[in-house]
Amino acid sequence: MNFKALVIWAISTCGALSTQAQSKDSVLFTLDDTPYYSAEFKRIYNKNLDLIKDSSQRDINQYLDLYVLYKLKVAKAYELKLDENPTYISELNTNRNQLAERYLTDEKLTEELVVEAYQRSLKEVNASHILFLTKSFADPADTLKAYNKALNLRRDILAGASFEEMAKKHSEDPSAKENGGALGYFSVFKMVYPFETGAYNTPVGSVSMPIRSSFGYHLIKVHAVRDFRGERSIAHLMLQKAPADALEKNKEVEAQINKIASDLKNGADFEALVKRYSQDTQTAQKGGVLPRFTTAANNAKAFEDAVFALQKPGDISQPVETNTGWHLIKLLAMRPIPSFEEAKVSMENNVKRDSRSRVINKQLLQNIKARYTVVEDHKLKKQLFGLVDDSVYSNAWVAPKTAEKFQKPLIAIQGEQVYTAMDFLTYIQQNQSAYRAVQPLSKALDLMYEKFLNGKLEDYYVANLEREFPEFDYTVKEYREGLLLFDLMEKEIWNKVQTDTLGYTAFYEKNKQHYIQRPQLELAVYDFDDAKAAKRFAKAWKKSPELVSATPTAEGVYDADSPEVIEKKLPLKPGLYTHPENSKQLIVLKSVTPERIKELDEVRAQLIQEYQEDYEKNWVAALKQQKQIKINREALEAIKREMTSE
Secondary structure, eight states: OOHHHHHHHHHHTTOOOOOOOOTTSOEEEEETTEEEEHHHHHHHHHHHGGGOOSGGGGSHHHHHHHHHHHHHHHHHHHHTTGGGOHHHHHHHHHHHHHHHGGGSSOHHHHHHHHHHHHHHHTEEEEEEEEEEEOOTTOOHHHHHHHHHHHHHHHHHHHTTOOHHHHHHHHOOSTTHHHHTTEEEEEOTTSSOHHHHHHHHHSOTTOBOOOEEOSSEEEEEEEEEEEEOOOEEEEEEEEEEOOOTTOHHHHHHHHHHHHHHHHHHHTTOOHHHHHHHHOOOTTTGGGTTBOSOBOOOTTSOHHHHHHHHHOOSTTOBOOOEEOSSEEEEEEEEEEEOOOOHHHHHHHHHHHHHHSTTHHHHHHHHHHHHHHHSOEEEOHHHHHHHHTTOOGGGGGTOOOOOOOOGGGGSEEEEETTTEEEEHHHHHHHHHHHGGGGTTOOSHHHHHHHHHHHHHHHHHHHHHHHTHHHHOHHHHHHHHHHHHHHHHHHHHIIIIIHHHHHOHHHHHHHHHHHGGGSEEOOEEEEEEEEOSSHHHHHHHHHHHHHOGGGOOOOOSEEEEEETTSHHHHTTTOOSSOEEEEETTEEEEEEEEEEEEOOEEOOGGGGHHHHHHHHHHHHHHHHHHHHHHSSOEEEOHHHHHHHHHHHHHO
């Protein structure tokens, strides 16, 4: 938290609330003619009760004094028009937008998706698929065609056809020609959400109904489900294979990896052998350490199986052959599967980044549409569609010049927010490139209009969060007034004090007796093994101090009232003294600096702080004189009775 944010938070603990007058709420006090209500005061008092360290401020009378002063400062900030400062407006908008984010999601749905994701993360699915591609904005006829193809092929597979062979023959996933649609094991967040859901919901050995994703329709066959094998930290030593036809060379590579494995069994250091022999240039000089390893579709099966066969940190595998080479794998650490509480934050972030976010956004939009009344001019919309031609596909369409007929209302939200025909035409011109892939033009226009309407509904919702959610209103108001008070104090107090050289110099002259430097003593302390040695030193020192060569235990300059001086009971006079309670310790008092008044430069930081406090006290006193403050004693007593009874 930066300094400004910290100050604003501290200021807001005396905070501001929604000033919406409620007919049944009593006025607690007025500043001139502006009323402030009991409910506002009670809410902020209860909210901050646990934060109040000073017991006197728990007293309602004392807290009311603070609250009235807070409101006086806010009123002053508005009088000075600090709320019109562009920097203030920008900062307030930034804070409001951050606060609004939690209202742009369905918390219940998000929680359900997080729980679902965690439960899925405990399992891994081994599946294959057959893909029938469709365009993102495909015509219903084309979508139905792909769906029926998938459905007919599923019937053939259920009747006995080989899923693998059907994938090689019919799947539009290019890799299927080689792998027969096999995806290997995968877990949560590894596939797009609809596909993942289809895979997790299909029983082992079964073939799913056609599953629609952003790519098209999938048939998914689930081969197996197993418990998640966790994460592991590993290192490896790799020798690269020669081309497949270089049989003799590959025999040499195999012989070398076996020799290295034998050396490891006989006690050779793994990291040293990695640095000497490994041909993985990315990891060799780091002891072969790889990123955290977990199940993934692109892992070599032999390598993955070898990793998870290792039982404890320090274990090293037998040589493992993959397409790229031979490996020796060392297990460094086993990462336990986190609990739900441990994984929750990470899961929630992944849910919001994942394709699941579309589910959340869709639910939010449905909630917004159910909340507001929308009136549309469908006849005008049809006329606007007729103005758009195929030039949108080359990003060349230009909206008509402003005319009266294009200023007609097209959409009205809640009877108060109106968007015109020109607003929609401008949207088309600015966003036409995003719809190049949508055919025919009528469908592209339908999507543009839907996107335009949905965007305006969301804008209206965000703009009216204060009316919809009282807690949001309270919090934004706290930020608004907190920012204002920071700017007010900076303008009226802090900046003025820092530059008021004459003011704080006069304050110094008036109060210089408060900046006393007590007498200072320059000491050297000597500790000896016994009292006799101390006496010998004292005798030698008295004869010729400059010839004494003993090393002091401690030395320095100390204030006369410091513990180091007081416990030695030293007089304020240079000389050699024996500690009053320790005959083995001698103290040489080298010099005494008399008591004095410190110079201004020596106390500048303390002085400015004290001057600021005095300046602010006078400023507050003047502020209280600028408005008439009237406390409703009856309302105040009612609050006290209510607080006492709770």
